[in-house]
Amino acid sequence: MNQPAQTFKNETRRYALIGALFGLLFPISATLIRIADQGLPYTLISAGRVQSTDSLLWIIDTAPLIIGYIAMLAGRRQDHSHQREIQLIQKEVEISAAKASLEQRVIERTKDLERQSVRLRVVGEIAKDAASSKNLTELLQRAGQLIQNRFGFYYTGFYLIDEGKEFAVLTASPTESGRQMISEGHKVRVGQTGIVGHVAATGESRVVLDTGLDAANSNSHLLPNTRSEMALPLKVKKDIIGVLDIQSDQPRAFSDDDVEVLQLLADQLAAAMERARLLQQVEQNLKDIELAYGRTTQESWKSIAESGLIKNFGYHFDNVRIQSISEPPALGNKAMQAGIMVSESNGSKHRIIAIPIKLRGQSIGSVTVKLKEGYRQLTISTIEQAVDRLAGSLESARLFEEARQRADREQAISHVTTAISSAPEFDAILRTAVEEIGKSLGDSEVSIQIIKSNE
Template sequence: PAEPDATYYNALEAAAMTQLENGDLDAYFVISDNYTLTGQIDLYARKNVPEVLSENIEDFLRDQLAAQIPESVNVPVEMIADPMDEATIRDLDTLLEEVVNLIRNRFAPVYHAQVFLIDAQTNRAVLRASTGQAGRLLLHRGHYLDIGSQSVIGSVTVTGHAVVALDTSNNPIHRRNEFLPDTRAEMALPLRIGKRIIGALDLQSTHPNAFSEQDIELFQGMADQVSVAIEKTALFDESLARLVEIERLNRSLTEAAWREVGERRGPSSTSASAGQVAPAGSWSALQREAIQTRQIAEHQEADRITLAVPVLLREQVMGAVEWQVPQANYTPSTRQTALELSDRLALAAENIRLFEQSLQAVQREQLVNQISSKLIGTTDIDLILQTAVRELGLALRASQMMIQLKPLGQPSDQPPNGGSDENTNEGSA
């Protein structure tokens, strides 16, 4: 009828229920007001996309679609959309693949869906996710379109507004793709974060005029949610990269610090032994193996077992501990105890090193303050220089010291005053 009445709606709902009971989820029924009911979703939502979207794109899709099915049609939420694994939001490729497959499977007019992301360095929109065999072929060849090119994707990525080609047979903005010869209508929606365009969501149909104004609103809401998910994923990747870099720097600093400790103290002060083992300061073959493999190294001889355990701090090898135990007492618990002891040793040694480092910093600060206090009390430059030389020499235990001041801009190898050493401000000891 031109104006659907209650009887018509009841008949429609009964037909939908029959389709559901028979397991046919693809059939749909069109009413004059563009309200379309399927066994899964309402393709033409009469409500506007809400301004505040849920954090999860799957929640948004489920809520948006479920809201359009009349309450009298009892459709389980699980039949509308399968929950998206929350972990996939941390992997961009998996996230985009989930999105395009979800759209293609849940929206009857869409036979192909894909996502392009902008590569700022090449000024191109690069295909990152695409459905079906055609999508796999396009991804394999590295498909892309130039931003601003004569294409739906080229237009949407330069304007930031939805672009729709209702009939691709007579629309010059549509660029035909040999892998998608059945496309008769195409709609592209911008992926954007604020005013920044990051890509496009591209939907294609085998029927002309398949997309309406309501579709633009609905799918733009989805595209905005996809943009938020992409941004979150990018921020997560950036944070992860920074964390990896911080860990690398920590390992590097730890290695350098302990190398300095070894050079300053010498091998005899950074090793110890007890019992009948190799002399302190030398590495046994087992210790070298443990250091190289970062695992426990074992050797059995007669009724005794010798094991070496690497000492690790922030994934950096600091050394190795070696034990000899009777074979009768050697159990998995012994190995675990050795590992835990080496971990405690690494932490204890690092705490001592940090304490000594802090103590040295305090001592340097005290020394600087002492020297500064002696320099503040005078305004005579020569006396200041003499005092500085004397105090620094005493603090550093230097046999000779000299401080010399030169005018700014004068070459370091040229004496002051044009080659004369007269009136040079200097102090020596």
Template structure:
């Protein structure tokens, strides 16, 4: 019995240490994967910023402004190049390994010509603004518009390629998470199997021997004293175990979310309203259970009032531009709401003249709708539409990343529960403690309100067998 006990103790200890180290490494890898998705998503934003800066340079007639725009363009190009190289070849300072699948490498190879063309043209344009003549074959022209045309001509292909890369990253990392969850389940099954084996081959025989010993010790006063001491020691051990478990529960209750989606959406709507001088901006999130679009963030004081109203729109509402965008998974532009039969007015926004609703999509699933309103008719030009659609893609990516973080947090919590089960079993000293710990920790691991273990022990004296 002692040899079996030692063997199980050593095996459980090895399993706990190995599983902890393995899952800790996998957790670090998943956090690195999230960073890769964020950097890849930022590349799309930087390409738009580069296009914006080159347009500002060529349209500005003030030399001082042109120099400032050139500085901004140079900074964007530096960050764009650094991020691109990190995604392809790795960068320890950014915690990016650069280990890409063959599919991702092929996608990068497809956008590489567009990336090189935009990068080279941007560098040449900065050189022209800074009065550095083009002396090499890389900058054959002194005409800024030539390089602007190159950047704009390659921008769309680069954006489409980066979209495919981001979605491919997301698909690959999601597959890794699913494998991660499968490993968690395997470890849980192994742990439960060890508990059953320990109970059948260690703790049951130990219980039988203890009962025999207690019957023998009842013959003397010293036996009674020793039994009392055992009871006191058992109570002290139980109290210490309870304090340890309370500490673990308190630590778990203080775990906070990594991302604040509400704050993110509020910052987005306020930024869009202020920078683009809009009448109003708000965001609806889609609830697939109720098929409702729920308002979660709105710009300014009016937005706060509308959120406080808990405003929601049914997805099948035929009299709502927002609902139409959600149903079609596309953008809906109405530059004159007086001519739109499905315009849904609100008393807090009486001056709305045009409206632009954009479906927030990720992996072909509806996340919500970004709704933008202006007090001017025909406000949403093709250029503005493109900018707002890019902003909507960024919002959708952020929401999708938040979901990925939450999934990682749930996996981490599951690992902690498994570790608590193993550690608690190791600290138990009696059969009663083992059963109490097993029931309590299984209830937590399985997330059920009630857990019980039924035992049937043969108490017939050995002499009668």
């Protein structure tokens, strides 16, 4: 079956051979006809005699060559046609293969883009949810839990750089191993051999695709199934504030796209962390200011009380007459100490409430009210509003008194200064100064002495 393929390698040879064989029929037939016309026997000798004497046969003898050549040309054209067909088929095969490869690449790229889109959406959701946290600890805990739930990593942990920038301290982790490490006070020295220490020092992300080949892998006894690890810097501008450490139980689990997406998440979390830190700082400053204002308020009211400006420190009204009191009721003291409204029942149908008078978070007094049976909640709200306005009025009166006292001091100083300035001589200046200062202070003794030479 393979013999024809070996004999006729192409159409040109096959056509030439067939043409030559077909052309050979013409000289054979002509020779046989001449032998028959001359009445000679059909032998090779007769054929030779006829061929040597008839010039027409000589021309006919060239038929195999001529027909074979013509057939060869036809075969060559057929070869060229077949070759073009084969080339076209090969091109079609190549185009089909390229199309299939392109379609496969498009499918794979589409899947990659879909995964990337999903991860970017998840990153946005995580950043948005985490940013809603009110303090740094809550933010880190929530972000770690969201990363763990959405991406399904083996381990997630947040390291924060300490104030001395010497250690990266593990602060938050949603995993049991991470919580155990936090309870043990786990921290990594900045710049130490290891992925977290390296990132904390350089601020550049690092990925280990097979932790079995990384001798610097730490905490293997707490995270025995770790096969891949990725550490991402948490940076605010150029300052490194921490490291996001992510580990997987699969080798080569992180691609370049994963690093880009999670670094984007790390950047957004770092910004949210900085906002939370600033918010905590502002809140603490406000608390400190309120505390300072509270102490100032207490000291100011203490000064007012000691100055004798307040004749009576309290009054009691029984719907008939007003009486001054020197000490507040026991329930009033309780309300001032608690800083909130307190109430009690005296065994009858009446109910007693005590509401503290507060300025800047500090209690400066209390209002005690005995309520009749059947009172409404609106009654208590009305009393509370009245107490708030009372506190404002008392503070306004205190501020007015302080302003008046400052004005008196300024006036006294101005009077003393004017008197001193009008004295023409040293002795007159000293006499005027000691006299005016003494008069401004009331029953006080004043002495003035300037240095003199020991010689």
